[in-house]
Amino acid sequence: MGGSRASSTYGDAVRDLRQQLASAPSDAPPRLAKRTSNLFRFREPPTGPTLDVSAFSRVFNVDPDARTADVGGMTTYEDLVDATLPHGLMPLVVPQLKTITLGGAVAGLGIESTSFRNGLPHESVLEMDVLTGDGEVVLARPDNEHSDLFFGFPNSYGTLGYAVRLRIELEPVRPTVALRHLRFANAAECAEAIAEISKRHAHGDDAAPVDFIDGTVFGPDEYYLTLGRFTDDDVPHSDYTGTRIYYRSIHERTTDALSVRDYLWRWDTDWFWCSRALGAQHPLIRPLWPKRYLRSDVYRRIVALDRRYRLSDRLRALTRSPRQEPVIQDIEVPVDRLAEFMEFFHREVGITPIWLCPLRLRGTRTWPLYPLEPDTLYVNVGFWSAVDLRDDERVGDRNAEIERVVTALDGHKSLYSTSFYSEDEFRKLYNGAEHDQLKRRYDRDGRLPGWYDKCVRGR
Numbered sequence: 001m002g003g004s005r006a007s008s009t010y011g012d013a014v015r016d017l018r019q020q021l022a023s024a025p026s027d028a029p030p031r032l033a034k035r036t037s038n039l040f041r042f043r044e045p046p047t048g049p050t051l052d053v054s055a056f057s058r059v060f061n062v063d064p065d066a067r068t069a070d071v072g073g074m075t076t077y078e079d080l081v082d083a084t085l086p087h088g089l090m091p092l093v094v095p096q097l098k099t100i101t102l103g104g105a106v107a108g109l110g111i112e113s114t115s116f117r118n119g120l121p122h123e124s125v126l127e128m129d130v131l132t133g134d135g136e137v138v139l140a141r142p143d144n145e146h147s148d149l150f151f152g153f154p155n156s157y158g159t160l161g162y163a164v165r166l167r168i169e170l171e172p173v174r175p176t177v178a179l180r181h182l183r184f185a186n187a188a189e190c191a192e193a194i195a196e197i198s199k200r201h202a203h204g205d206d207a208a209p210v211d212f213i214d215g216t217v218f219g220p221d222e223y224y225l226t227l228g229r230f231t232d233d234d235v236p237h238s239d240y241t242g243t244r245i246y247y248r249s250i251h252e253r254t255t256d257a258l259s260v261r262d263y264l265w266r267w268d269t270d271w272f273w274c275s276r277a278l279g280a281q282h283p284l285i286r287p288l289w290p291k292r293y294l295r296s297d298v299y300r301r302i303v304a305l306d307r308r309y310r311l312s313d314r315l316r317a318l319t320r321s322p323r324q325e326p327v328i329q330d331i332e333v334p335v336d337r338l339a340e341f342m343e344f345f346h347r348e349v350g351i352t353p354i355w356l357c358p359l360r361l362r363g364t365r366t367w368p369l370y371p372l373e374p375d376t377l378y379v380n381v382g383f384w385s386a387v388d389l390r391d392d393e394r395v396g397d398r399n400a401e402i403e404r405v406v407t408a409l410d411g412h413k414s415l416y417s418t419s420f421y422s423e424d425e426f427r428k429l430y431n432g433a434e435h436d437q438l439k440r441r442y443d444r445d446g447r448l449p450g451w452y453d454k455c456v457r458g459r
Ligand SMILES: Cc1cc2nc3c(=O)[nH]c(=O)nc-3n(C[C@H](O)[C@H](O)[C@H](O)COP(=O)(O)OP(=O)(O)OC[C@H]3O[C@@H](n4cnc5c(N)ncnc54)[C@H](O)[C@@H]3O)c2cc1C
Pocket: 032, 034, 036, 037, 038, 039, 040, 073, 074, 095, 096, 099, 100, 101, 102, 103, 104, 105, 107, 108, 109, 110, 111, 112, 157, 158, 159, 161, 162, 163, 164, 328, 330, 382, 384, 416
């Protein structure tokens, strides 16, 4: 079913997509034919039907007066930002990896350094057209007969339907983001500062406004918060898209300035710091690595090949190195439990660097499949590496231990990577009863995969 379909209008494209689903064999779940993915649950290449969704990979319209955009569900944030910045606007939350798509970030959650004031990407969606498992395309809004789907869509990971068009809010930008990197001696001090700055949206005796906050941890006694502020000041911009590496600059300097575009993509060039494992930061290799390939989607493709052919595993076996378990997760805990989580994490996992990002729901609305509490400030903790296994450990043990600690601290875990919850636990944590109801209404025949099957069993 793949191939490119030139559809002249949005209505044609929707009809075509419905037709594709209707004519696909019903004995295997369909999959999206997408060139990129940022999931870290690797699956075999599809053998069943695939849906060509290329007609939904673009921005349909930007309305600078209303500060909204109508966007195809499979549009990458890179294309979305390129369409909005010329109007002096950006989405309220721009996940850091260029090929994350709007639909992927809404169905699978996203976060960035504006999340302390703008919440998560799905909270600035005004309405969306969803191709449901039943083959209908429904308009889901917070106030119409499909509001259950609107609120239940975030964290459903394509098990209820696919968003093909979303109308989102935008906010104004200024040309430069001025940065301040603040150092803290431990997690408790850092958590205290996160709470204070997120409350005031300002920092320091001069109460300088703060538009962006995230953090980088290099070790138990080396925590940084990076505060960003929009400015029109005409200051020189740093460039971390070539030989210089952004995350290293955090402990090398206390202030910095980036163009707004470079700020939004500051983490993509080196996939945060994960390009290091692929040699892209080596001083002899870096100058030879073509600049256009310093991108997270290029690194992810390399990792996907490695996983598929088990190259690193074989090399480790040959060199008699310890077995490893990938620990690639984003979790969040309430800010007042951050120090406890970090103490556990440094002791039992030991991965560095680590990414921190505060988030709070934008308002009082809640989202049943990812139950964050309104009025609670959480801190997202991202860690993307591997640990050596002890002789008595099995692959999965360390991830499962992280899950247990996160739950005990009233936190949550994103589902883009591997998970080890039992089905009962999963249903309790993420509201399985609500998902069942939505599945009964929008995917009666179960054309799309089950939620636990997809997110935990990795099917
Ligand atoms: C190392 C690493 C770091 C990460 N860091 C961050 C981070 O800091 N911030 C952040 O926001 N995210 C982060 N992510 C996670 C990423 O946002 C999610 O994995 C997201 O779901 C990926 O979206 P995608 O567009 O690439 O979708 P895909 O990978 O293509 O799909 C993700 C899932 O969503 C479903 N899906 C895709 N499009 C749609 C649609 N239109 N409608 C319904 N369902 C759909 C797919 O079926 C699939 O189950 C990180 C991931 C990794 C691996």
